[in-house]
């Protein structure tokens with residue numbers, strides 16, 4: 038007997054994105070480990086709880102909140118992330134050892150899919166050096182899929198690749214062809230040529246969803262203004278966009 042952990046992709050916003058596999062794993066879980074992201078993202082914590090309430094048939098589970106260590110804002114980015122992962126690893130190892138019995142089942146709920154810009158699997162890998170457990174991964178609907186579905190567009194052009202990147206990388210390296218940009222607090226699409234096409238979405242799959250499409254020249258300023266207003270109203274924002282360079 039060994040402890041087991043489900044890493045469950047819960048989709049990127051709409052409880053309807055939760056898959057049948059995810060529902061089975063939710064119902065198999067005794068302890069949900071959740072990072073406390075602070076008040077600004079309490080809407081996201083609430084959505085995780087709503088998913089549990091909606092899909093778990095016999096609510097005998099409990100939530101264990103794990104403090105989320107602060108990431109250093111200054112210094113080199115990768116070094117700051119690596120220190121932050123090490124601090125999380127210590128917190129997770131202790132929590133798994135203390136909160137799960139020898140044959141207990143725990144879960145981490147990953148926003149969207151755990152494979153995409155999510156550190157859960159990397160941290161669990163490090164935790165495995167300290168604590169014995171087995172784990173599996175349940176895939177979820179990513180923000181990328183939510184974005185293309187809501188705009189009703191294909192992700193790639195026929196036979197062509199797509200770059201998945203961040204705002205920082207877009208600013209530093211640029212793009213050609215098609216690119217999906219995530220984790221962009223700075224409207225980095227504004228650095229692209231005006232003819233670049235953009236399909237933008239914020240709070241995808243939620244009641245607050247915002248969608249805008251056009252060229253960067255036509256709609257770039259409007260997206261930036263909408264983003265600022267929405268962020269001020271909610272206290273947080275998650276937005277993603279697909280870019281296609283002009284031929």
Ligand SMILES: C[S@@+](CC[C@H](N)C(=O)[O-])C[C@H]1O[C@@H](n2cnc3c(N)ncnc32)[C@H](O)[C@@H]1O
Pocket residue numbers: 049050147148149150151152153154155178179180181183218219220221238239240241242275276277
């Ligand atoms: C830490 S990454 C997590 C991505 C997630 N694992 C996924 O599969 O979509 C967070 C970024 O995902 C994007 N994102 C996640 N959910 C979103 C949503 N509902 N609407 C728009 N963008 C979203 C944003 O770019 C945000 O900055």
